[in-house]
Amino acid sequence: MEESIEWVEKYRPKSLSDLVGNKKSVVDMREWAESWLSGVPEKRAVILHGPAGVGKTSAAHALAKDFEWETIELNASDQRTAGAIERVAGSASKMSSLTGTSTKRLIILDEADNMHGNADRGGARAVGGIIKTTDQPIVLIANDLYGLTPTIRSSCIELKFNSVQARSMIPALKRICVEENIMCGVGVLEKLADNAGGDLRSAVKDLQAVALGRDEIYIEDIATSERDTKESIFKALGKIFKSTDPKSALQATYGLDETPENLIHWIDENLPLQYGTQEGTEEDIITGYRYLSKADRYLGRVRKRQSYRLWRYASVLMTCGTVVSKTHVSRGFTKYQPPSFWRKMGQLRAKRDMRDNIASRIGYHCNESMRYSRTDLAHLYGRMLKDDAYAVDVAVDLELSVDEIVYLTGGKKVTKGIQKIYDLAQAQRSTYGNDDAPVFFEKKAAKKVQDKKQMDLNQIMESAASKGNTEAAETSKTVNSAPKDETKPDPKPAAKAKPQRTLFDF
Numbered sequence: 001m002e003e004s005i006e007w008v009e010k011y012r013p014k015s016l017s018d019l020v021g022n023k024k025s026v027v028d029m030r031e032w033a034e035s036w037l038s039g040v041p042e043k044r045a046v047i048l049h050g051p052a053g054v055g056k057t058s059a060a061h062a063l064a065k066d067f068e069w070e071t072i073e074l075n076a077s078d079q080r081t082a083g084a085i086e087r088v089a090g091s092a093s094k095m096s097s098l099t100g101t102s103t104k105r106l107i108i109l110d111e112a113d114n115m116h117g118n119a120d121r122g123g124a125r126a127v128g129g130i131i132k133t134t135d136q137p138i139v140l141i142a143n144d145l146y147g148l149t150p151t152i153r154s155s156c157i158e159l160k161f162n163s164v165q166a167r168s169m170i171p172a173l174k175r176i177c178v179e180e181n182i183m184c185g186v187g188v189l190e191k192l193a194d195n196a197g198g199d200l201r202s203a204v205k206d207l208q209a210v211a212l213g214r215d216e217i218y219i220e221d222i223a224t225s226e227r228d229t230k231e232s233i234f235k236a237l238g239k240i241f242k243s244t245d246p247k248s249a250l251q252a253t254y255g256l257d258e259t260p261e262n263l264i265h266w267i268d269e270n271l272p273l274q275y276g277t278q279e280g281t282e283e284d285i286i287t288g289y290r291y292l293s294k295a296d297r298y299l300g301r302v303r304k305r306q307s308y309r310l311w312r313y314a315s316v317l318m319t320c321g322t323v324v325s326k327t328h329v330s331r332g333f334t335k336y337q338p339p340s341f342w343r344k345m346g347q348l349r350a351k352r353d354m355r356d357n358i359a360s361r362i363g364y365h366c367n368e369s370m371r372y373s374r375t376d377l378a379h380l381y382g383r384m385l386k387d388d389a390y391a392v393d394v395a396v397d398l399e400l401s402v403d404e405i406v407y408l409t410g411g412k413k414v415t416k417g418i419q420k421i422y423d424l425a426q427a428q429r430s431t432y433g434n435d436d437a438p439v440f441f442e443k444k445a446a447k448k449v450q451d452k453k454q455m456d457l458n459q460i461m462e463s464a465a466s467k468g469n470t471e472a473a474e475t476s477k478t479v480n481s482a483p484k485d486e487t488k489p490d491p492k493p494a495a496k497a498k499p500q501r502t503l504f505d506f
């Protein structure tokens with residue numbers, strides 16, 4: 001599918017002349033290649049070194065195309081033991097003497113600075129040996145020149161690839177937009193280039209991400225600070241899932257604005273998306289999750305002991321563990337997802353807020369605690385909402401929204417019945433009072449208070465008459481004057497002044 005092709009691959013420079021920036025290194029590289037046309041030069045290998053995404057690998061392949069050389073590539077995902085290197089690169093390096101052909105084979109050794117791990121045991125030594133004797137050109141690619149042994153360095157030409165300047169990126173981005181029929185202003189490209197921090201690969205990836213499903217891009221579509229963070233987390237995920245070098249994956253997480261607590265959710269969400277794209281990779285997923293569970297145990301210890309030093313172990317287990325659990329490197333484009341756990345937590349929080357909101361209104365009406373209102377009473381009101389005799393009155397008095405009615409009745413969506421209750425409640429509110437003070441029940445409640453006080457008064461009068469207790473009669477006078485005051489509005493807000501009601505008011 002067209003959408004799934006990564007633009008960084010689609011628009012990888014085909015010739016050295018397509019390469020943006022680093023002109024001096026490109027010229028030196030071409031000169032070195034030309035020197036091979038007249039025999040074996042003194043330096044048989046070059047090291048292209050510099051930061052990620054500036055065109056080192058592209059330059060090596062473009063050189064081979066320009067000179068019509070075949071290529072043999074050994075990247076870090078291959079087993080780079082001395083034996084393997086001798087077998088692949090060693091025999092290739094002697095090709096012309098065996099076949100007698102003049103066609104060259106360019107041997108490309110990617111991530112050459114990562115050859116001292118266990119898997120590459122002896123690899124660095126073998127490379128050193130091959131460089132001295134090869135009759136085929138060799139290009140070593142490295143981020144860190146000092147990751148190479150002094151023997152290798154001394155027998156190679158070192159060519160530095162610097163970060164690509166933002167203004168040099170713009171023509172490359174513009175070319176992609178033209179090819180993809182995307183309309184956008186120079187400001188958009190400038191912003192993409194500025195955000196990339198010298199890494200043209202990132203700029204191209206950003207452009208693809210922002211252009212997804214559109215044919216016009218505006219400046220507002222690019223980079224809020226939140227997006228910046230996301231981009232960097234996406235980059236780090238790319239390193240973790242696609243690289244075979246645990247160290248560089250770990251380094252990619254250093255600048256992240258995410259704690260290990262968050263990072264583990266990102267990896268957890270995307271691990272099956274990335275490792276599940278090929279058949280036979282189920283084991284990779286299982287191994288990956290084993291490491292994640294170990295990392296999670298450390299995160300638990302951090303929380304329990306408040307010892308943030310342990311974050312380090314959690315980070316190593318989750319990133320390096322994910323890197324080493326893969327047996328295949330997936331080359332396709334995977335759209336990484338933010339953790340669904342967070343979305344679910346957000347939904348839960350919204351539900352909790354709604355529950356508490358309703359409970360506080362129930363508590364106020366029934367003069368009950370939040371805890372009791374949240375559980376038993378909310379349940380009871382839910383039952384009443386299902387009863388036609390009470391439903392509308394409950395909805396009016398608790399001022400329920402349609403979603404709250406759905407929640408209280410335990411439904412999943414707005415049904416016709418719920419909509420009807422809500423509409424009738426709305427109509428009743430507009431007839432009897434405004435939304436802020438549902439006077440319908442206010443009046444009912446005030447009448448009940450009056451009745452109760454009248455009953456109390458009668459009782460007091462009766463007992464005063466029977467006992468001849470003048471004090472009681474005095475009291476009754478005081479009480480007698482009370483009902484009028486009870487119904488007077490309190491200077492406090494209307495909601496607070498309302499008499500507390502119980503379930504029996506319904």
Ligand SMILES: Nc1ncnc2c1ncn2[C@@H]1O[C@H](COP(=O)(O)OP(=O)(O)OP(=O)(O)O)[C@@H](O)[C@H]1O
Nearest residue numbers: 008011012019020052053054055056057058200201
């Ligand atoms: N100088 C450049 N000119 C044109 N395109 C570039 C350049 N640098 C990077 N790109 C784009 O970025 C993609 C990745 O570049 P490349 O793999 O060559 O970078 P790199 O320096 O080898 O990075 P790494 O060290 O991470 O392997 C290319 O396919 C291309 O689309």
